[in-house]
Amino acid sequence: MIKLDFDKMGGLLPTIVQDHQTGDVLMLGFMNEEAWEATLSTGQATFYSRSRQKIWVKGETSGNLQIVKEIRIDCDNDSVLLMIDQIGGAACHTGYRSCFYKQVSNGSTQNIGKPVFDPKEIYGK
């Protein structure tokens, strides 16, 4: 039986998404218990959107689903690591491969992202 600590952060677990082949960190999302159960039962990364306050299957709009290959949880049972296969090659809603496309150097950030799709075409706005 897996006992996750959802209480520590008001029902949410920070969840790291990593490409299971390259090791690239693609995004960080949050899961509530329903999203966790859905991820386990469907094998597709599912999160809780704090801004929209609802369950959200990653890629449900763009088609860029994340197929779960391996799941790990941490020492304190309060963080999750999903190792996934990124359908469509891009995890970020901006069209970049990874959400972490801003590199910090000397007090500013530099965009080092790899554009995969044009968000205007995918989301229609």
Add this chain to the structure above:
Amino acid sequence: MIKLDFDKMGGLLPTIVQDHQTGDVLMLGFMNEEAWEATLSTGQATFYSRSRQKIWVKGETSGNLQIVKEIRIDCDNDSVLLMIDQIGGAACHTGYRSCFYKQVSNGSTQNIGKPVFDPKEIYGK
């Protein structure tokens, strides 16, 4: 000028720590603004401990400091990725290399961690 969104989570940013050479995800911590500034100015990963409610230089007790090699921030400026060099080889207070040493399979977890040190010897309890 780097503008991080500390407001979204009550002053804290979830921060992923990744080995800059192997790509292994080692831990997830939280930074408040003071921890972020300290990380930038010292080059050592510094967090805010939610349980102890104070700033915490990773490795200050065990000696297992994390030397920051690269910092990335995400699309929404609300998550940080630290790519680091793990002094002593272990990030987890349990003595494992990574905090994510529990692999989920078939409704239970399996310990796949690599023990690096004995926490009883390091923390003296």
